[in-house]
Amino acid sequence: MARVLHATGFALQGEPLIYVTALPGQWLIKHCTPSWRIRNPKKGFQRVVKDERAQKIAVAVLDQQRTFPNAIVLATDRERFSSNGGGLEIASDTRFLVVDGQHRLWAQTFSSYEASYACVIHMGLAEVEMARLFLEINDNQKRVPASLRWDLVRLVRPEDDPYAVAASEMVWQLSTERSSPLYQRIDLTGEQKEISLKQGSLAPELKTLLSMRPPGLREYDFETQYEIMVRYLAAVRSLDPDGWRGATSPFYKARVLRVLLRLLPVIVKTTGREAGKIQAVEYRKYLARIDKESLAEENIRAAQGSAGMKQIFELLKGQLGV
Numbered sequence: 001m002a003r004v005l006h007a008t009g010f011a012l013q014g015e016p017l018i019y020v021t022a023l024p025g026q027w028l029i030k031h032c033t034p035s036w037r038i039r040n041p042k043k044g045f046q047r048v049v050k051d052e053r054a055q056k057i058a059v060a061v062l063d064q065q066r067t068f069p070n071a072i073v074l075a076t077d078r079e080r081f082s083s084n085g086g087g088l089e090i091a092s093d094t095r096f097l098v099v100d101g102q103h104r105l106w107a108q109t110f111s112s113y114e115a116s117y118a119c120v121i122h123m124g125l126a127e128v129e130m131a132r133l134f135l136e137i138n139d140n141q142k143r144v145p146a147s148l149r150w151d152l153v154r155l156v157r158p159e160d161d162p163y164a165v166a167a168s169e170m171v172w173q174l175s176t177e178r179s180s181p182l183y184q185r186i187d188l189t190g191e192q193k194e195i196s197l198k199q200g201s202l203a204p205e206l207k208t209l210l211s212m213r214p215p216g217l218r219e220y221d222f223e224t225q226y227e228i229m230v231r232y233l234a235a236v237r238s239l240d241p242d243g244w245r246g247a248t249s250p251f252y253k254a255r256v257l258r259v260l261l262r263l264l265p266v267i268v269k270t271t272g273r274e275a276g277k278i279q280a281v282e283y284r285k286y287l288a289r290i291d292k293e294s295l296a297e298e299n300i301r302a303a304q305g306s307a308g309m310k311q312i313f314e315l316l317k318g319q320l321g322v
Contacts, residue, residue, distance in 0.1 A: 009081075009088040017080055017123040020071070021088055025062075025108035025115040032074070032096045032105060035148055036127050038191050045106050047191040048145060054106040061104075062111035071118035072101025075133055079124045096121070097130050100137045131155040146200025147190035166222060167207035171199045173226055174233070181233040185247070196247060201254040205261040215268040220276055228275050232264055235283035240292065250295035259312045260287075263320065270322040286320050294319070 009021025038044030061068060074096040082089040098105055099122070108115060122133060131152040153161075154168035175186040186202065187195040210217050210225060217225045236244075236251050243249025250256055267286050268275045294315060 003092040004082075005090045005092065006084070007088045007090060008086070010086070012120070016125075019081065019088060019119075019121045019123065021119050021121065022116045023090075023119050025105070025117055028096070028105060028117055028119075029108055031092075031094060032098050034098050034102050035189060035191075036097050036130050037151065037189055040191075044191055045102065047189075047193075048148070049102050049106045051106075051110075054103050055110045057103060057107035058110035062107055062113050062115050065113050067115060068104055068118065071120045072105055073099040073120050073122070073133075073137060075099050075122040075125045075130045077125060077127075077130075081123075097134070099130070099134050128155045128157075145190040146203075147187060147198045150199045150203040151188050163207050163211040164203075166210045166225075167203045168199075169222065170206050170210065170226065170229065171203050174202075174229065175199075177226075180230055181237040181244070185252075197252065197254055197257070201258060202261075205258045209261055209264060212265060215265040215275065217265075217275060224276050228278075231278070231280040232283050234280040235287050236260055238280070238284055239287055239290065250292060250297070250300065253295075253297075253300060255300055255309060255312060256295055259309060259316055262313055263316060263322070266317065266322050267320070286322065289321065290316055290319050 005023070005027060007021045007023055009019050012018045012020045033041040034044045034048040038047075076094060076096050078091075078094055101117075105117065125133065135149070135152055135156060150164075150168050150171065153164050154172055157165050171186060172188065174180045174182045175184065175188060177183060182197070185195065185197055187198045190198060190200065206229075208216075212218055217228060220228070236257070239251055240249040244252055251260065264275075267283065268278065270286070271278060271282065300312070
């Protein structure tokens with residue numbers, strides 16, 4: 001039987017059910033995650049929060065044995081907690097998503113003083129509802145990590161931004177389908193340090209590509225758009241298969257791959273054919289003109305920001321002769 005934490009608290013509202021309570025910091029750290037999709041909560045916090053900021057909070061507040069003036073916001077899929085004499089009984093296997101207050105909570109790991117955290121807990125939320133709540137709160141304050149935000153877009157599916165939804169779905173499919181040249185090669189949430197290619201880099205380029213009228217991909221259904229991307233990326237991979245496999249190819253680098261995506265409609269226009277009818281071997285005829293040496297790490301590293309991206313674009317466009 002799961003152990004129970006007894007905490008002072010009450011129901012702030014009944015529908016949807018929201019509790020207000022105070023929970024011990026060390027207990028919370030063990031039961032919270034900064035993303036419902038992140039399997040390792042500790043690594044998840046280390047990806048989302050900045051240690052320097054959390055340490056400053058620990059020194060300024062916790063080490064002074066002070067309490068925080070505002071509550072952290074949590075969400076859980078538990079429907080409700082048992083109540084007992086004006087308090088709450090919280091089972092030890094309860095898991096919380098930190099919707100707001102990640103740095104305040106992570107500061108607990110840098111202090112020997114265990115704080116009591118005021119918490120507002122949203123109950124009975126499914127993963128999509130948690131994602132929506134996370135976006136609503138964090139987008140109105142500070143930007144969440146780009147890859148995590150795009151991953152949440154795929155779950156929430158905002159009706160007012162269909163191309164963002166399509167882009168996030170495209171990244172998901174490219175990362176999870178075995179037919180894709182990028183199968184298991186994209187970090188979807190920003191937590192996988194060993195994967196250099198992040199969803200936050202690819203999704204904005206794909207959104208632009210999927211929303212463009214011909215020679216973009218807007219006229220096609222999603223399945224055809226995916227097939228076009230697979231063919232094009234297969235042509236890119238064929239330029240340096242060994243480097244692609246080992247994630248050392250310059251064509252696998254985020255900035256280069258983003259530029260190559262921008263070049264797709266340019267190549268399509270040059271062929272005079274519909275994108276849906278162009279095969280990988282035809283894309284390769286153009287892409288093979290790229291001088292791989294011109295994409296050496298020191299050259300790409302020097303091309304920073306939007307001006308740098310434009311510089312790489314013009315370089316490759318010139319080499320392709322399109």
